[in-house]
Amino acid sequence: MQEKSTSFSIKNWSQDDQPREKLLYKGKAALSDAELVAILIGSGNREESAVDLSKRILASVGNNLSELGKLSIKQLMTFKGIGEAKAITIAAALELGRRRRGEDALQKKKITSSASVFELMQPIIGELQHEEFWIIYLNNSNKVIHKNQLSKGGITGTLVDVRLVLKQALEVGATGLILAHNHPSGTLKPSEADKQITNKLKLASESLDIKVLDHLIVTEKNYFSFADENIL
Numbered sequence: 001m002q003e004k005s006t007s008f009s010i011k012n013w014s015q016d017d018q019p020r021e022k023l024l025y026k027g028k029a030a031l032s033d034a035e036l037v038a039i040l041i042g043s044g045n046r047e048e049s050a051v052d053l054s055k056r057i058l059a060s061v062g063n064n065l066s067e068l069g070k071l072s073i074k075q076l077m078t079f080k081g082i083g084e085a086k087a088i089t090i091a092a093a094l095e096l097g098r099r100r101r102g103e104d105a106l107q108k109k110k111i112t113s114s115a116s117v118f119e120l121m122q123p124i125i126g127e128l129q130h131e132e133f134w135i136i137y138l139n140n141s142n143k144v145i146h147k148n149q150l151s152k153g154g155i156t157g158t159l160v161d162v163r164l165v166l167k168q169a170l171e172v173g174a175t176g177l178i179l180a181h182n183h184p185s186g187t188l189k190p191s192e193a194d195k196q197i198t199n200k201l202k203l204a205s206e207s208l209d210i211k212v213l214d215h216l217i218v219t220e221k222n223y224f225s226f227a228d229e230n231i232l
Contacts, residue, residue: 019051033065034058040089045081053081066127066220069094098123109144111136114225117178117216120144125182126220133181133197135165137174138213146172160197162204169210177205179215188217188224190231198226 019035028036037057038050045053057079061067068090076087101123109120117136125132130153137146148168150160169177179198194217202212214227226232 033063037090040093041082041086043081048081053079057082065094065097069098070127098127111138111142111144111178111213114214114216114223114228117180117214117225118218118223120147121180121216121218122220122223125180126218128182129184131182131184133160133179135168136178136180137169137172138176138178139173140175142176142213145174160200162201165201166204166208166210169205170208174210176211176213177201178213180218181216182218186219188219188222190215190217190224190226195231198232202232 019031019038022035023031023039031039034051034054037054038044041050041054044050048056057076058068060079061071071091073084073087073091076082076090077084082090109116111117111120120136121134125134132149133151134147135150136144139145146168150165165177168174179201181194194215198212198215205212212232214225214232216226217224
């Protein structure tokens with residue numbers, strides 16, 4: 001009996017299977033990032049286990065999961081042992097994590113500050129390589145009732161359809177709007193176009209008793225708030 005029970009010990013499983021057993025018996029929080037990635041890829045290569053391969057992949061991005069999520073399928077496939085199917089599995093898992101962050105923020109979100117807007121929008125636009133312009137619609141308790149992408153690509157005044165924004169605001173019963181867009185370059189300085197768009201929407205909204213409460217420029221790790229800087 002002793003010999004049989006020992007064979008079921010995690011340390012006697014193959015290295016590729018150990019993370020699965022660890023999660024099963026100790027819980028998901030007990031696993032390192034490398035062990036979680038190892039579960040996704042299932043097996044390593046002839047020279048290294050799934051965990052060792054995962055450690056090497058993570059080391060290539062400074063052990064930063066956000067950076068790992070930016071790797072393309074082709075970039076992931078440059079690691080020996082990572083074929084197309086495993087690369088897609090990694091990319092899909094990280095995308096689910098990113099979306100979960102956004103949904104969790106939306107479900108409980110009451111906008112109380114520019115920081116809370118950043119918390120809501122950073123998972124959605126903070127890491128994009130192109131610009132997106134979003135409108136967040138609030139009720140009179142400053143709770144998020146709707147948000148949607150207004151444009152994608154370069155931001156200019158001609159891309160902002162004021163009528164569409166106000167039509168949507170009336171449909172959802174919004175009393176306040178917050179504008180948000182990202183700067184892939186990482187700069188937090190608002191452009192003249194950013195200022196013009198803000199003024200354009202602010203003036204149009206006032207006629208319907210809808211307030212533009214803020215405009216955030218979002219980057220991966222920081223933000224610029226028009227309201228905080230008193231230029232709204």
